[in-house]
Amino acid sequence: MTLAYRTHYGQAFVGDSRDLLRGLPDDSVNLVITSPPFALLRKKEYGNAEQHEYVDWLAEFGALVFQKLTPDGSFVIDIGGAYERGVPVRSLYPFRVLLKFVDEIGFSLAEEFYWHNPSKLPSPIEWVNKRKIRTKDSVNTVWWLSKTAWPKANVANVLTPYSERMKKLIEDPAKFYTPKVRPSGHDIGAGFGKDNGGAIPPNLLSFPNSESNGRYMAGCKATGEKGHPARFPGRLPEFFIRFLTDPGDTVLDIFAGSNTTGEVAEREGRRWLAFEERRDYIAASAFRFADEGTDLVDLHRRIMAGEKHVFEQRQSRMAL
Structure with a gap:
């Protein structure tokens, strides 16, 4: 396991999440929350499997997650939809993922959630903008899966x-x-x-995904990094971290990307782990934990070079 950086509560690692998961003790993680690369028709730079391969590919991670969850733990997956190639018909892959995870791996479907992103641009272009025969796709399915029928949860922590x-x-x-x-x-x-x-709260969560500033984006601008192209808003992991865990519990994101999950978990006093295969994404994610005045270019350079970084000054404030 290649450690990139650590904070008071968490650690970010570079590597294939399947290998990293195997290195964790069984029954040790309270919540795994992630947004895997979606099974889109177009190949994305962050690496997404073809639709026909996607279900089996994601199930490899799901089987390992099942082993590592505590008996009352949860696995929350933000999984976007897609159309079939060349026709205005929706792909069923999110539901095939659900059925495989329940029927073959052993998860229970605790509840289905839907994340509405009101700031999402009209898509897909062919069916929405050009031919005008479909509406804007602005809702992601979020499966809340659990290891048993009785996962830890407290709705009093997420009242609106x-x-x-x-x-x-x-x-x-x-x-x-x-x-x-x-x-x-x-x-x-x-x-x-x-x-x-x-x-x-209802199981329809409406959070805009329109962040254009903050430490992460400032760091990307300073270093010339483009930033992760598929970040989710902090309020999404925040909801599930508060709902499904207690302070001191362990939260894991197996497709960490820009590590929004880790930043939220740090703020909420949860121990966290971030697994990401691409070092450039992990290096940029460190901006989220940097103090004002930090030389972000140097920080990025050192993590890209394989040096481990410890956020000592920011730790003490986050621990209070």
């Missing part, structure tokens, strides 16, 4: 703020609503209007 109308209702329920049985049969009883600290 009440709307202004709901706040008024809680203040004086009788003024705005009379409890009664709904047409669905649900009995809205006297407990309605209780302040629980927030609303239970």
Whole structure:
């Protein structure tokens, strides 16, 4: 295992995640959250398998993840959709992945989530922009898989703020609503209007993916790096890290890319591991943990040269 850098809570490694996973103890990771290269028709620079190969390829990682998860651990996969070649018909590969992981590896589907990216540009161009026969594809499927039927989870950690109308209702329920049985049969009883600290979130998560500044992007600009072309927003791993883990638990991203997951896990007080095959991506991801005034060009050069880096000054602040 080739260590690129470490922080107070985490470590980033360069290498094939399959080899790196084999080096971990079984039952040692609480949450694996990742966004693997999607099975797109066009070949991307970050390396994506052809659709017909994709399911078996991803299952190699899935079988290893299953071994390394704690009994109450979870595997969260952000997996984007695609069209079949030459026709406006959706590929079923995300569902084939799910079935293989459940039927053959042994995972349980705890719940399916959908991430809506409102800032995504209209695509695919052929069917949406040119022929205008399909709508914009702006939703990714996120499978929440678990090793057993009872994974660790606490929705109280991810409650969303009440709307202004709901706040008024809680203040004086009788003024705005009379409890009664709904047409669905649900009995809205006297407990309605209780302040629980927030609303239970739905399984549709709407987070824009439009970051254009921050330490990572500033570092890429300073060093001339393009940055990872398929980053997900920090709020996506943040939701699942808070929902499915406790402080001190271990979080792993097996396709770390720009290491958004590690940055969020560090902030949330979780131990983390980042596995990434491309050293240039790992080197650039170190910008996320650099203090102001750090020579980013030198930092990048040293990690690219294979030197291990320890973020000592930033550690003490993040540990507080």
